[in-house]
Amino acid sequence: MTREKITLPFEVTYSEKPSEKSKNMKRLAFVVKPENLDDIILSLKEMGLEATIYDVKRAGKDKERVTSGRGSGTSDLGYITRKIVATVVISDHVNEIVERIKKALDGDKAVVMVSGVDDLVML
Numbered sequence: 001m002t003r004e005k006i007t008l009p010f011e012v013t014y015s016e017k018p019s020e021k022s023k024n025m026k027r028l029a030f031v032v033k034p035e036n037l038d039d040i041i042l043s044l045k046e047m048g049l050e051a052t053i054y055d056v057k058r059a060g061k062d063k064e065r066v067t068s069g070r071g072s073g074t075s076d077l078g079y080i081t082r083k084i085v086a087t088v089v090i091s092d093h094v095n096e097i098v099e100r101i102k103k104a105l106d107g108d109k110a111v112v113m114v115s116g117v118d119d120l121v122m123l
Contacts, residue, residue, distance in 0.1 A: 026094050029086040030101060031056070031111040037083050043104040044087060047097065054084040088117055 032040055037053070044051050057079040089097055098112055 024091050025088055025117040026091050027086060027088050027115045027117050028094065028097060029084050029113040029115075031058075031082050031084050031113070032105070033108060033110075034081060034083050036105055036108055036110070037085070039104040039106070040085050040101060043100050044085070044097075047100065049087050049089065049097070051085045051087040054086065056082050056084055058082050 030040060041051065041053075058081075059079045087097075094114060101110070101112070
């Protein structure tokens with residue numbers, strides 16, 4: 001049985017041991033409204049990046065209003081749905097990617113979380 005070498009399309013390579021190259025990478029996680037998801041994904045694809053998408057719920061002051069049936073009843077949810085779009089990039093490209101995502105949002109607000117990547121190890 002042969003094992004295929006798996007590579008990611010965005011300049012990240014897996015290693016079987018911790019490497020110095022992966023220490024120069026950052027994980028970007030964008031918290032966005034569901035209606036902005038397609039624009040974010042399109043921008044990332046144009047840059048040759050892939051992403052993982054998470055469905056999340058945010059509890060806060062704002063509430064989401066939902067209608068049920070034929071419009072006869074509405075209720076306020078205790079949370080707001082959001083999407084988290086996460087990707088891993090080389091540290092030098094973080095500012096460029098954040099600016100392109102900002103343009104894709106076209107004035108809508110989002111939260112960007114930038115965290116260091118200690119290592120990517122193939123198990």
